[in-house]
Amino acid sequence: MLATFRVRAARSPAAYRAFSTSVRRADRAIVYAKNGEPPSVLRAVSYPPLEAPKPGTINVKYILSPINPADINVIEGVYPAKPSPDASLQSRMDGPVFVGGNEGLAQVTAVGSDVKGLSEGDWIVPIAPQSGTWITSRNLALSDVVRVPRAEGLIEAGAAMLTVNPPTAYNLLHDFVDLKPGDWVLQNGANSAVGQLVVQIAKAQGWRTINFVRDRKDFGKLVDEMKGLGADAVFTYDDLADKGLRDTVKELTGGKPISLALNCVSGPVTSNMARYLSAKPPTKPHLVSYGAMSKQPLSLPTSLFIFKDLVSCGFWQSRWYKTHSKEEKEELISKVANMGLKVPKHEIIEVGGEGASDEEVSQQIQDVVRRVVEGNVGGKVLLKVA
């Protein structure tokens, strides 16, 4: 849970050192040449130190880069966003090569001429999609990064996860329905990383949340944790399937229309949730999907669209970045960085390090990604390519 975050020590690289065939100090990138199962296709490659940055560009050193589920799908080749081959590494490999990772926190190590608003030591996050963040260092165009304010209480781990989940939660709550203080929002998958951020951001804005989660043995504990984050009510999907919940919700809301529901599950759970939506014209009730954890389609009665004016739509933070100006991006990142959001449970894992060979580091990253794919990790994995 978010309420208490923890940092586990990285697995010691010593375990890999036995396989070492050569010892050298180098910057490294975690790359793949073709799509496939990440533990099979990922490898580490060394590259020489960066040259001094050209005008309008900066050199950065990555501090922490999350391994998100979407990153795995990109490597598998099943995600709609495709990275471009890395031009600087290509010359060192046989054919095109792609660097893994979409999000990460980096520190500016050098600035080119004509660079304004950024200095050595500043924190940045990349905003160009699929820029390849599982890497030690990089030269980046100023247009592809946003400065991260050193907000009070914002730790490296929180800053590293700033590009995707907090903006998603923020935009889900702001971009579709004009919520007024005291308004209610529904969401399923409410204990997901985004779901927990939705609860916190809604609470901060004076909006109230009704949260739906899978039933589980420690449901009572989860309710306490969600309420600790600011949730007003937490129910199971079984509760949601029961028509008796209508009276409970009506009592809770005083019969006020609920015009926004957030979906990352789809399937029957979401059909049931959509029936709770309504709004007074000109507001239209919105069901906004940003995931489909059930892997089932979204099935809704047509009558909801015709007679209740339901709008079912989607949100994808990558598209938001593509369709907004750099100023808007900076404003959004700065906003969520300053909200004091609790950092989700995570595990920092360092790969590489002084003296390790590319073969050893390849083995390390393959092991790490296998653990991620198998769900054998203690929260979100934050990679440090040393």
Place this chain on the structure above:
Amino acid sequence: MLATFRVRAARSPAAYRAFSTSVRRADRAIVYAKNGEPPSVLRAVSYPPLEAPKPGTINVKYILSPINPADINVIEGVYPAKPSPDASLQSRMDGPVFVGGNEGLAQVTAVGSDVKGLSEGDWIVPIAPQSGTWITSRNLALSDVVRVPRAEGLIEAGAAMLTVNPPTAYNLLHDFVDLKPGDWVLQNGANSAVGQLVVQIAKAQGWRTINFVRDRKDFGKLVDEMKGLGADAVFTYDDLADKGLRDTVKELTGGKPISLALNCVSGPVTSNMARYLSAKPPTKPHLVSYGAMSKQPLSLPTSLFIFKDLVSCGFWQSRWYKTHSKEEKEELISKVANMGLKVPKHEIIEVGGEGASDEEVSQQIQDVVRRVVEGNVGGKVLLKVA
């Protein structure tokens, strides 16, 4: 088909005359006191001639009033829009009574003081929902009617169907996506009354339509008729389920994105159609539902919402009337009245008439509605309550 409209002679009231118990001349209303199967609950009641209209009101005589599928649902009590009891008739009955019908063409017979813009002999259509149009005559508030221009080629039958279907088709094409000349639109149930109007209005605006219909023995004939109305392409739902259609559509459109699809069917047919939608930001591809003839839900892959920015929404002409000004309503009715739209196949049926008793007319309307419910009619039934 619309291409050639025909008017069948009304069933002779003589057939009913044998049951006549009394002979009198009266205005009549087709009413029901409680929801139920229309052939069981409908009856005819006579009422005295209207008084002179009060200020701001008009007296009208109905010329033709359609029996729409929604009217049947309203009487059954399964439609979301509920009529109000008819105050003027209530005093003549035991308890509240409702007059059937939502749409119809009427002629002004008298105008009260303070009535501007309407004179005796003008055509009007009611725009207040569920105003009760299966009636001989009525006193109406000026705010509840819109004048129908005597457009060239606009016959009574066409004017009687002006409130629901043509505005629906017009709004479906105009209210959701900003179509440019040469843009493509998809629709299923394309040979429905609204579907045929969509084809004609799209054609008139320079937009192109790809139309989907059920397979049938005389499919070739239907294609010819649809093309006669202006359809660019007509396919069956079986074609749509076949991935091979993608190349055909791509050839047809030259790969141009299709950003609007209209749905009155739902079910898998519509899931298949939605996959053909795409758009360049800031346009969002829209799937707009106005019916669900398959009686199946609308089931869509969540990925279409997230990655293709699909918006699934609904349209209901009744809501449009509720949320727009009288000027906007007049403008819309005038627009579609002047478009030279072909009048759908229909059958004019007269009930009542000089000398018939309420019992006889009740029997007549019950027979008519039974035929409508059983689908045993030659097109849309237009009622004349003589």
